[in-house]
Amino acid sequence: MSTAYRAPVETDVSCSSNPGLEEVDQMAEFITVGKADDIKEGEATAFQVGDEEVAVARSGGTLYAFNDICTHRRCNLAMGGEIDGTTITCECHGSMFDMATGEVIGGPAPEPIATYEVREENGDLQVGVQVNGG
Numbered sequence: 001m002s003t004a005y006r007a008p009v010e011t012d013v014s015c016s017s018n019p020g021l022e023e024v025d026q027m028a029e030f031i032t033v034g035k036a037d038d039i040k041e042g043e044a045t046a047f048q049v050g051d052e053e054v055a056v057a058r059s060g061g062t063l064y065a066f067n068d069i070c071t072h073r074r075c076n077l078a079m080g081g082e083i084d085g086t087t088i089t090c091e092c093h094g095s096m097f098d099m100a101t102g103e104v105i106g107g108p109a110p111e112p113i114a115t116y117e118v119r120e121e122n123g124d125l126q127v128g129v130q131v132n133g134g
């Protein structure tokens with residue numbers, strides 16, 4: 001009875017240009033928020049990036065960027081959050097999120113948190129935020 005169907009999702013982007021295809025109107029714009037050295041191993045710091053409060057954490061030498069606001073009762077994750085591997089635990093009621101994917105691992109949080117691209121560029125700490133075309 002269902003007439004719903006899904007179009008195939010193409011994740012394999014080739015390097016050749018396809019002028020006949022509509023360009024995806026999302027792209028990441030990297031914004032410098034500070035110095036990469038400011039993020040110490042096992043710690044997280046929050047930055048205002050556009051309208052978003054973005055936490056950047058370093059664990060195992062890898063940087064992670066994710067929304068700083070816990071989806072349970074909006075506590076700040078960077079402030080007091082406990083980092084263990086790729087997991088950050090909200091200090092308020094113990095919700096646990098995967099910093100790489102944003103998924104809820106445990107606790108009362110009902111929704112995942114957004115994640116962002118993050119990179120070090122000549123010592124700068126840069127966060128990639130989605131920019132909608134137009």
Ligand code: FES
Pocket residue numbers: 070071072073074075090091092093094095107108109
């Ligand atoms: S506000 Fe984060 S677990 Fe409740």
